[in-house]
Amino acid sequence: MGLAKRIIPCLDVDDGRVVKGVQFVDIRDAGDPVEVAKRYNDAGADEITFLDITASHEGRDTTLHTVERIASQVFIPLTVGGGVRTLEDIRNLLNAGADKVGINSAAVHNPEFVREAAERFGSQCIVVAIDAKKVSAESEPNRWEIFTHGGRKPTGLDAVEWAKRMTDYGAGEILLTSMDRDGTKNGFDIALTRAISDAVPVPVIASGGVGNLQHLVDGVIQGGADAVLAASIFHFGEYSVEEAKRFMQNAGIEMRV
Amino acid sequence: MSEVVAVIDYGMGNLHSAGKALEKVASGQQILITGDADQIRAADRVVFPGVGAIRDCIGVLRETGLDEAIRDVIAAGKPLLGICVGMQALMAHSEENNGVDCLGVFDGEVAFFGEMQDETGSKLKVPHMGWNQVQQGMAHPMWAGIANNARFYFVHSYCVTGMSDDEVAGFCDYGRRFAAAVTRNNVFAVQFHPEKSADAGLTLLENFLRWQP
Numbered sequence: 001m002g003l004a005k006r007i008i009p010c011l012d013v014d015d016g017r018v019v020k021g022v023q024f025v026d027i028r029d030a031g032d033p034v035e036v037a038k039r040y041n042d043a044g045a046d047e048i049t050f051l052d053i054t055a056s057h058e059g060r061d062t063t064l065h066t067v068e069r070i071a072s073q074v075f076i077p078l079t080v081g082g083g084v085r086t087l088e089d090i091r092n093l094l095n096a097g098a099d100k101v102g103i104n105s106a107a108v109h110n111p112e113f114v115r116e117a118a119e120r121f122g123s124q125c126i127v128v129a130i131d132a133k134k135v136s137a138e139s140e141p142n143r144w145e146i147f148t149h150g151g152r153k154p155t156g157l158d159a160v161e162w163a164k165r166m167t168d169y170g171a172g173e174i175l176l177t178s179m180d181r182d183g184t185k186n187g188f189d190i191a192l193t194r195a196i197s198d199a200v201p202v203p204v205i206a207s208g209g210v211g212n213l214q215h216l217v218d219g220v221i222q223g224g225a226d227a228v229l230a231a232s233i234f235h236f237g238e239y240s241v242e243e244a245k246r247f248m249q250n251a252g253i254e255m256r257v
Numbered sequence: 258m259s260e261v262v263a264v265i266d267y268g269m270g271n272l273h274s275a276g277k278a279l280e281k282v283a284s285g286q287q288i289l290i291t292g293d294a295d296q297i298r299a300a301d302r303v304v305f306p307g308v309g310a311i312r313d314c315i316g317v318l319r320e321t322g323l324d325e326a327i328r329d330v331i332a333a334g335k336p337l338l339g340i341c342v343g344m345q346a347l348m349a350h351s352e353e354n355n356g357v358d359c360l361g362v363f364d365g366e367v368a369f370f371g372e373m374q375d376e377t378g379s380k381l382k383v384p385h386m387g388w389n390q391v392q393q394g395m396a397h398p399m400w401a402g403i404a405n406n407a408r409f410y411f412v413h414s415y416c417v418t419g420m421s422d423d424e425v426a427g428f429c430d431y432g433r434r435f436a437a438a439v440t441r442n443n444v445f446a447v448q449f450h451p452e453k454s455a456d457a458g459l460t461l462l463e464n465f466l467r468w469q470p
Contacts, residue, residue, distance in 0.1 A: 002389065002390070002430060002431065003388070004387060004389070005387075006387050041455065046387065046388055071273065071277060075274075075277075075278050075281070075458060076453055076454075077410060096273075122309040124414075125308070172384055172386070172412075173386065201382060201383055202382055256388040256408045
């Protein structure tokens with residue numbers, strides 16, 4: 001009995017359409033985020049994360065409309081991240097029906113933004129997204145640094161120190177992505193996940209690198225993650241959310257099944 | 258005339274989720290999101306949601322007179338459902354924000370989860386965020402069609418303690434045992450978010466719309 005670990009499918013959305021390919025085996029057009037979110041909801045996903053990769057200003061209104069449509073039909077928590085820079089961005093997303101908002105590069109550019117956001121809207125809805133990359137040599141003790149611009153731009157910030165600082169400023173949750181593992185299907189960076197999870201008092205979502213169901217188990221048991229986020233293994237029907245939950249439960253992890 | 262269900266809007270957080278979920282399960286009732294004390298008093302049922310910090314919540318309720326509207330709804334015997342901070346606001350006192358006196362509908366105290374460890378000795382994360390089991394403390398029409406120990410979605414750093422067991426409709430364990438649902442007469446309040454708890458949550462909201470205390 002107790003709190004279940006969470007499985008969170010992640011959708012990349014551009015101008016109101018799911019991109020980076022979501023292709024359920026038995027559905028032809030899976031480009032509508034509402035349809036995809038409903039499918040994951042019905043499959044037992046514990047939350048949905050929606051990453052807005054829309055570049056244009058007009059596209060942002062489409063995003064709000066999409067969030068509204070999802071929120072009126074999907075009754076599990078919804079986190080929206082991507083391009084969140086101002087308190088008004090946050091207010092608009094929450095009003096549209098997001099439960100949590102992910103802040104990434106805006107936190108690096110102006111850490112006080114996280115403090116203001118948590119004070120205004122409450123820590124429970126402020127998720128700080130961290131993109132980290134290993135910068136230590138094999139012979140050295142592990143050290144990870146924060147990168148922005150999709151892993152291209154180093155910031156000089158130590159990932160563990162940064163995560164601690166963000167929770168001091170009021171972040172209610174950390175979404176941790178290993179830039180070394182993202183897209184590799186080689187599994188989470190377990191040492192990174194463990195280092196951050198042990199360092200902060202708030203829940204940590206592990207992300208980046210999931211290629212099979214054992215990776216999800218490792219993220220929780222070895223990495224100490226409170227939730228695991230994955231995209232491609234679910235999008236292409238390799239594994240269903242139900243299968244993942246059963247697998248994790250059989251490994252002794254408390255799940256909502 | 259169809260029934261009116263008022264969702265109290267006092268400017269705190271996301272009320273749309275509660276409204277949308279109620280609309281999903283309503284059968285003929287009108288869901289009205291409102292901050293108007295008279296509309297709230299006139300409604301047939303009232304939902305009192307809330308997120309954020311308790312000091313701001315209580316402050317706004319007192320400034321706008323909505324605290325009195327809530328008392329009147331309760332005194333009139335109309336069904337009232339408190340959610341999350343809405344439940345905490347119904348207690349006597351909260352230790353959040355260096356101590357805040359709340360509405361005192363129930364005698365409970367709202368306490369910080371604090372530094373706690375799980376069975377394995379690792380530190381428990383706060384906020385308590387995610388799906389946890391609710392052990393039903395009593396038979397109640399609000400639990401109709403919901404399995405004992407069903408999971409609901411929680412997100413909170415403070416929890417209700419010090420209630421007498423005969424008013425605790427549901428318990429939850431997270432480092433300590435706390436009240437996940439409380440009830441007296443026409444009032445039912447839950448710490449979790451039924452509007453974000455998938456089927457179990459929607460069933461609870463549907464039960465509320467039918468509840469005849």
